[in-house]
Amino acid sequence: MGFFDLFKKKDKAKNKKYKLGLHKTREGALASLKDILEQSDEIDDDLFDRLEEIFIMADIGVDVVVDFIEELRSDVHHKNITDPLVLQEMIMDKMFEIYLNGEIVNANLKLNKNGLSVILFVGVNGVGKTTSIAKIANQYKKEGKRVLLAAGDTFRAGAIEQLGVWANRIGVEIVTKPAGSDPSSVMYDAIKKAMNENYDILLCDTAGRLQNKVNLMNELSKMKRVLQKEMPDAPHETLLVVDATTGQNGMSQAKAFKEATDVSGVILTKLDGTSKGGIVLAIRHEMGIPIKYIGLGEGVEDLEVFDIEQYLYGLFADFFEE
Secondary structure (H helix, E strand, O other), X not given: OOHXXXXXXOOHHHHHHHHHHOHHXXXXXXXXXXXXXXXXXXXXXXXXXXXXXXXXXXXXXXXXHHHHHHHHHHHHHHOOOOOOOHHHHHHHHHHHHHHHOOOOOOOOOOOOOOOOEEEEEEOOOOOOHHHHHHHHHHHHHHOOOOEEEEOXXXXXXXXXXXXXXXXXXXXXXXEOOOOOOOHHHHHHHHHHHHHHOOOOEEXXXXXXXXXXHHHHHHHHHHHHHXXXXXXXXXXXXXXXXXXXXXXXXXXXXXXXXXXXXXXXEEEEEOHHHOOOXXXXXXXXXXXXXXXXXXXXOOOOOOEEEOOHHHHHHHHHHXXXXX
């Protein structure tokens, strides 16, 4: 069963946030898509070229788009499809398949069922890493979990204080050391405290300097060794925070971090602030990493667990409207 069939069974009321959050992409790069399909008399090379241009503008990624268009051409040929409007459903189904890539993709974080769960956050400065940590801390606290923060970004001016302000606002504890301290020493103090005092969740911030890959790898590896010495299966998740508004530059950052550490999922922030929301598909297709959360607003409640069906509806809501 494809996306289109699945989605027709869903409660449309749940999709308002995604529809609103992705309006810049829908009204920007994808604005002409429905009109082009409705106004085309036939499916020809010119139509495929126009579709290719639209999807590249949406930042889906050149490699992804080229493969996608070729598959679309092949399907049209083999199924002998001549009506351009049929492509609406085919486009969504094909993007659904691209994201899943034959797997069952679970956006929920992998937590330790028996005791402490440790989540490491990586990413360059300015992508919204600190606020993402705070938002996830807030969600778990509301679920009744005991949450501890570790201020491991000891090099950026104000990073420790910023996370401390969030911790105070949410009402969770935080482990800090003076600016310039070894981040791994913060990890050591934090995991000791978390284990000794029976915390449920430890959220660890890390330095956001995009150094050369060797230094980055060494720094992140040291943090993981410190955590694993106390808890062999930690961290349970390593989440890369990417700013959606940076487009393909964000892809370059993602690749650098993936080479430096075992990234298990992506938090894509500021998706509501870009007209190029197709980066979700680019990250998934080119790196094989699932999107775990997306940012659809500035509020503490506006970090959403990623839902591929809701996301595609947000991109193509115009297809569902008469």
